[in-house]
Amino acid sequence: MDNAVEVQNLSKSFGTVRSNQNISLTVKKGEILALLGENGSGKSTFVNMLAGIYTPESGTISINGEVQHFSSPQDAIAAGIGMVHQHFKLVEVMSALENITLGERKAGFFIQKNKIAEKIRQLAEQFGFAIDLDKKIYTMSVSEKQTVEIVKILYQGARILILDEPTAVLTPQETENLFSTLRRMRSEGCSIIIITHKLNEVMSISDRVTVLHKGKLAGTVCTKDTSEEELAGMMIGEKVSLSYEYIKVPLSEKPLLSIKNLSFVNKSGAKRLD
Template sequence: MTADFLVEMKQITKRFPGVLANDRVDLQVKRGEILALLGENGSGKSTLMSILSGLYRPDAGEIYVEGRKVTFKSPREAIDAGIGMVHQHFKQVDTFSVAENIILGSKEAKFLLKAGKVEKEIEELSRGYGLQVDPTAKIWQLSIAERQRVEIVKMLYRGSKLLILDEPTAVLTPQEARELFQVIRQMTARGQSIILITHKLNEVMEVADRVTVLRSGVAVATRERQQVNQRELARLMMGQDIIVPSKKNPGQFGQEVLKLESATADSDSRRPGLKDISLTVRQGEILGIAGIAGNGRRELAEVIAGLRPLSKGKILIGGKDVTNLSPLEIIEEGVSYIPEDRLGSGLVPNLGAVDNLILKEYRRPGLGRGPFINRRKAGEFAARLIQDVGVKVTGLEVPVKKLSGGNLQRLLLARELASSPKVIVAVYPVRGLDIAASEAVHKMLLEQRSKGAAIVLISEDLEELLKLSDHIGVLYKGRLMGILPVEEAEPEKIGLMMLGAQPGEVMAS
């Protein structure tokens, strides 16, 4: 038994119906190191970490903590053994204070929450690690980055020795990400061990001490950071050389297609909504929109798609005023919308591929006569689209919820792009997709650009925005802080604008 490892997983195997998620995986974590767990989506990273944090139980294999064999029945037992996981979606009570959230579900919270006593402890703990949080603040008042810190402090407070961070930078600005990396490095200096789940190669190179690469459920390699480069990691991760990323031709902009004039709209909650947004997108142009979640990105997409009414201002498509028309009329104006939640609004999970692909087409005379849909024609229509984009489906009537993320997105794009739209609004189009699927999606968007569509690309991934966009606009608290040509849009500058700086101020500083 090797006690120099804090945690050791041996020959971990986990099967789900039809999938071998983890196949005899070995993984070791040393004390005080940052181990990156690298792999594409669906490679089994989350399953492996869910096993380590007590959420799932392995079908075979053993886990050792400090040389002792353990079996976790629940996340609480894993926490008791010193293993804590920070998930991508924080499980927090918005109306509770930071301190209350931290002790919630812990042993201190018996029946009544006595937050006062622990507030001081939390403050000391967070100061010690350089994690600034105000224990008395309410969760809803905090930014995403602050909420993430709360989650980390929660795990430290419960005595975790190994902290698992699940794609922690996905929700952060570049500045915030760098800050987070500083904090976790400080933590390792104090003996904490960290597992960083990621699919971003640059993060591995920036912060990890060692990296374990998973591919199709198998741990294909573990390397010291100094001994690898990005190219080798990419090859290990995908089992082949990096796909040459789709290149963007210089823009050939045509006429103005989409125009917003002082568009103002409410949001659903306390968030600011949209204030006074004016922008123009021309034929063959991609306007990227950056901004931290909750600053109006979703509202902007919904306003253009006709799903959220404007309280003030105007939207013009091809010079025609389409302000506050119904979603159907907006669709008929040639607007396609690739929404953030594929399975929630883009697709109907329990229906098959055919029913999903005809979602916007079923009214057209091509698919049937009078009040009826010709199921045969609908099937042919769907089969044609599926062939065009190369979606792998087991059957046209199998509920689409059983498809992988990449195939779902291809299906959605196939439908949205089939009608040769004039305007495309795409929100996080590659979220959760692996590199190959992301490339396919980007290629489809660039194809639409060369066909002359006006595209609004809203994303949380700055690299994606810089790669695809012709111009980049930044939203902050519902306002457009400015629109820059992509050549002038340095990540630093965009990052500061995401935090509320005007482009002028940024240049001065």
């Protein structure tokens, strides 16, 4: 089985709004799939069903060849799929270690704390993350918080990750560092779905691209066989051109602004001429 995720005819409506209509796609093991679409195209609804936040009205989700029925994010994590939201879900006053192991406070946790921390460090090293487990969340940069979120999901056992607009608040250098880490995760067999509006990032990081348009599947293409223009056209439903040219506008011979005999009166009442 080469597919980590296989979705068949997934549909979801909210009242009279059909957010997703018969969406089908696959994500291969060791692949980065970009999910593209305009605002309102149905991307968020789709990944929320994959992550167990929404329940589909129809269709099937298979993880590693087994059909799954998620009723919560915990069900999705148990099946091996987790989501890093654009707005992080971390407890600011806690440390990285406490956030990663939150909900795992079983008997003997504090006795085993050093062993658990070492396990997390080994996991971080395997995938190329730099993380200070003792550091409080509120003292961290955005990229550090994102690292904690990703490591938390990996620690819970997920090897299929959904990243929602992961570069939205990152600097260019932080973005490149994240992409280097994602490539390493791919080489370690992880499957990644990345949601982004940035076409240049799609071309840089993804293996394939799935595009949604008005709640429907517009298509899936191999990144190496497509272009930003083609992807933009799939997103909006018509052919577009991203090329541009400079138009030289002749300057008028007449001055745009002319000032003569300017003067003003200061606070003391003295008149000054310039």
